[in-house]
Amino acid sequence: MNRHDVRSRILEKRFLAPRHVWMRLECDWDPARVQPGQFLHLWLPELRDPLLRRPYTIYRIRPGEVEILFQVVGKGSGLLAEREPGERVHLLGPLGRGFALPEPGTRALIVGGGVGMASLFLLIQRLREQEFEVEVFIGARSRDYLLCRDEAAESGALVWLATEDGSEGFAGLVTELVAQRLERNPPERAVLYGCGPTPMMEALAKVGAAHRLPTYVALENRMGCALGVCLGCVVPIRREGTSRYERVCTEGPVFEAAQVCWGFRI
Amino acid sequence: MNRHDVRSRILEKRFLAPRHVWMRLECDWDPARVQPGQFLHLWLPELRDPLLRRPYTIYRIRPGEVEILFQVVGKGSGLLAEREPGERVHLLGPLGRGFALPEPGTRALIVGGGVGMASLFLLIQRLREQEFEVEVFIGARSRDYLLCRDEAAESGALVWLATEDGSEGFAGLVTELVAQRLERNPPERAVLYGCGPTPMMEALAKVGAAHRLPTYVALENRMGCALGVCLGCVVPIRREGTSRYERVCTEGPVFEAAQVCWGFRI
Amino acid sequence: MNAFQPDMRVNIGGFQMKNPVMVASGTFGYGSEYAEFVDLNRLGGVAVKSITLEPRAGNPPPRIAETPAGMLNTIGLQNVGLEAFLTEKLPYLRQFDTSVLVNLSGYTVSDYVQLCERLSEAEGVHGLELNVSCPNVDCGGMQFGVDPQLLGELVAACRRATRLPLIVKLSPNVTDIVTLARVCEEHGADGLSLINTLLGMAIDVRTRRAKLSRGVGGLSGPAIRPIAIRMVWEVARTVSLPIIGMGGITCTEDALEFILAGATAIAVGTANFVNPSVSMEIVSGLEAYFQEHQIASVDKIVGTVQVDG
Amino acid sequence: MNAFQPDMRVNIGGFQMKNPVMVASGTFGYGSEYAEFVDLNRLGGVAVKSITLEPRAGNPPPRIAETPAGMLNTIGLQNVGLEAFLTEKLPYLRQFDTSVLVNLSGYTVSDYVQLCERLSEAEGVHGLELNVSCPNVDCGGMQFGVDPQLLGELVAACRRATRLPLIVKLSPNVTDIVTLARVCEEHGADGLSLINTLLGMAIDVRTRRAKLSRGVGGLSGPAIRPIAIRMVWEVARTVSLPIIGMGGITCTEDALEFILAGATAIAVGTANFVNPSVSMEIVSGLEAYFQEHQIASVDKIVGTVQVDG
């Protein structure tokens, strides 16, 4: 395998919204070997509280540096958001199994909820590089939280927006927008890719099933090691008729939505 | 009493030596009510590791601000030294019983070891303001660690220096220098004040006893509350023939050296 | 403005408090030391430092050491003794509208009984807390706290010696806290305090000496909170005595964790050392939480944590 | 250049290691997962994740939660089972010059005995570690770990079933660890592992649900180190079996703390998750320490901590 623990430094930081942070970090991983949807496990060295690392998807990567995009939700992300350029972080990665690109000629419908878009930008980029038709559905609470809309549009993808409060685009859940889009104009050959909160992924799985579209979702779970060892990050997955626990950090984070036994708690 | 818990910010920071840091902090305590030798209990808010506050003597105080001078020895001082101007700290104080000024006409011999000088500068200042004759004995490992020499000289005190490696002044322990000074030219009426590592304070107590001089020393101990509650900071003190445990944070940090039952461990 | 006024009062087997927030024994002195930082009238209750019949000098230094998210102490029950407590310390506390829980400790059943009798006559004592769990003296009650037989006898004897609410403070250094809690219930206790400190040790690698003078000491602080929460939950599910929960509480959220686990009241210990006004912040924080969630009274959520399976 | 070459080898009742640094069961998988970060040839030993006779699915999520300086887990002994271990996992470990300690767990004495017998025949197993202390399954051996009678019977039965070094991993959730350690000694164990996780619980105040699916789980990490050090010290003073010390080790200094307290070897657990190469850093760090202080071999400092009184 191809995993490293890099002693890195923060190169740049920007608040995109009051609780959304973008960071550029030193990192020497080969961009060509990073799959879209893979993640890194970030440590603020020497801290004992929080004790554990925090997983963040690789938002963008270039030779010598990697970008992440994260939301401040608790102690770990709060402390990270306070760090300034020059300060040290350790990056373990690239980790997990990412999104596989579809057969040529397939239309890719990409559905991101909130900060879930961070996991999808690399996928959009790779798909567009190979000239797939891409439609991107971006959902958020309100317009200030719509992430990556310009980047997606610039890549040549068709961009759909949904906000829960109706402050921009479709008023409602982004999965409802996807369902409408599919009903009004069912595509020939298409695949759904999604990342966002677990209930949204479950809703997307239903939309995908209703339209008989292969659907891939990136899941989240609390993580200990992120190396497949602690068995802390499992979710129930159905394969060949029987269900068993699989690790989000190793078998995932991307799973085929139809195989996920929804209803688990993380 | 007169104690406060101030939400403060760091105003300025400077490294005086690789492991010696000077800091100026926001603080609205009335300088007139701070005794020389009193200390503050400093918290890096929200941290759980280290969990406890750290005691530092009030090095200097002016309306609106306080200065401390500290050595990097472990985790707490290490993290504090990394903090930059603008960052938050909480200051509990002023705490403890400081040095009492002597009877008029008494000569004050002030003996500081290493960063112990931080506890003595305010005393020197107050004594000189009241035109006491003051001699200051500064001891350190080597010349780079001799603290406050210029400030002491500017105040009009007579300054003696001692380094263990002989790189400046007397070559040896500062308490040996004090003993020499007292033997060569015994003063009429004098008092000894000291601050430094516990073994040095014990040595100073012996010098004081040999010359029958009242001797006051500022002691250190591990502290929990610094408010007299946890009983964690006690040292054995002999009063009226019986010895008992007294609190460095409340009965101290300044004790009469002859009353301290030396040999305790901190 | 929020018109909703939750009822914050709680009752620990007759020990009445205006709100569920106490300060833990040994971490708040006898009240006066925190006067500049805490309005005692706002506190639900104060548990005073353990009292013994005679004054005690305590253990030699070093008495404390820091550990990750915790601290060790071996104070050794240093205290002024019963007489000085009654004449010098209690009058101060009587000035305030807060409930006073006197924590007591001894070598023998008779020590405890005498303390119960004398304290029952004193004005301004609202409840007694038996410390059967101090790890820092050779005979600090810890033998009672780990042996169901001895504990039963002690509780029964103290029960006969006082009509004040009788709360037993249990040791967490046991295989089965539930059995000991049941023994207290059967022998007439009115409530339980959970938990005292865990036995721990730390070594200075440089000097190769134990960091504490007696080697071992009691571990407190956030590090032990998960253990305390577990014990409160286990006991609350099986024993009907009301519980004062403590161990690592540093903020409102931590206090709520204990209440959800099954504690009717909570006590702040080590955190007082770090943030002297933390108990006040928790009083306000709990009030705000009950208002925001329109919870009418504390008992509505005591022990209501959901567990999946 | 330092010419002084300390002898870093240690021997836990026949379980030989080239240095005292192990990785703890359940925190290092079966070795291959850490291949990019750890040179297994440099490690003294590897304790593999608990093996049971049959494969086990483990507990539902959520399985882990963070606490101050610690973490809770309720993995529930998810493992591939004995057969898959022998055919799929053990061959990988055999490639390396490190000592393999197979940790095993069961419901009944017969489960343990069968595991001992089968594993004794396998090539590349250097020692057996009986897990009598898993808090995360209804019958995960924990009943053995808290009951001297049951523990004695289990150890005796396993002793008859194997000639491999037999190490018992004790639970810290007991009143008196020394009694249980003595029982192991009397019934033929060769060594002890101290400690497994402490029972703990955490509650999500927002959802009012336990953070772990089963409510309670095992607490590990730096938070528990003072408790582990205390237990190692207590046992080392009274029982002559060699000890593998663990609980919250994150660096060389922590490892030395255990050795001074009385552990002959040490194991790194939770810290592997945080810093995957930490075990390597401790191997180098200990070597440097022994060189710097001119300590000829590990046993020279095992249990040499000084306590004042």
Ligand SMILES: Cc1cc2nc3c(=O)[nH]c(=O)nc-3n(C[C@H](O)[C@H](O)[C@H](O)COP(=O)(O)OP(=O)(O)OC[C@H]3O[C@@H](n4cnc5c(N)ncnc54)[C@H](O)[C@@H]3O)c2cc1C
């Ligand atoms: C594979 C993967 C990729 C992710 N990528 C991103 C990303 O690109 N941007 C982003 O903003 N977030 C991402 N997340 C979620 C992110 O890891 C959590 O928001 C973060 O761990 C919260 O930590 P905290 O200390 O701020 O919150 P706290 O609530 O204080 O955390 C407490 C504990 O819960 C865990 N936790 C809490 N929320 C989550 C969650 N949603 N998922 C997993 N663990 C959680 C934490 O890791 C920690 O152990 C990703 C999660 C996973 C599993």
Ligand SMILES: Cc1cc2nc3c(=O)[nH]c(=O)nc-3n(C[C@H](O)[C@H](O)[C@H](O)COP(=O)(O)OP(=O)(O)OC[C@H]3O[C@@H](n4cnc5c(N)ncnc54)[C@H](O)[C@@H]3O)c2cc1C
């Ligand atoms: C009244 C008083 C005034 C002080 N004034 C100053 C000052 O002006 N400048 C200065 O540099 N130092 C001063 N000290 C010492 C200073 O408090 C310690 O150096 C500091 O607490 C070490 O913390 P740490 O986390 O860096 O070290 P660590 O070794 O990691 O600390 C571990 C624990 O030991 C305690 N500890 C360690 N060394 C000491 C010590 N020498 N005294 C007390 N507790 C200790 C810490 O508080 C902490 O609880 C003073 C101490 C006292 C009691």
Ligand SMILES: Cc1cc2nc3c(=O)[nH]c(=O)nc-3n(C[C@H](O)[C@H](O)[C@H](O)COP(=O)(O)O)c2cc1C
């Ligand atoms: C310095 C110190 C002294 C203590 N003294 C006593 C005591 O005298 N009697 C007692 O019952 N508990 C005593 N305790 C235990 C506390 O009351 C409390 O049960 C324990 O510290 C756990 O709570 P915490 O983690 O919030 O501190 C003491 C604790 C500390 C830290």
Ligand SMILES: Cc1cc2nc3c(=O)[nH]c(=O)nc-3n(C[C@H](O)[C@H](O)[C@H](O)COP(=O)(O)O)c2cc1C
């Ligand atoms: C996620 C996890 C899984 C564990 N699984 C096992 C196990 O299967 N068998 C066992 O004996 N101990 C198990 N343990 C306990 C560790 O081996 C170790 O005893 C404990 O975690 C204390 O060490 P630490 O604080 O360094 O982690 C596990 C610990 C963790 C954190």
Ligand code: FES
């Ligand atoms: S996080 Fe440890 S196995 Fe996935």
Ligand code: FES
């Ligand atoms: S530090 Fe608590 S009594 Fe002095």
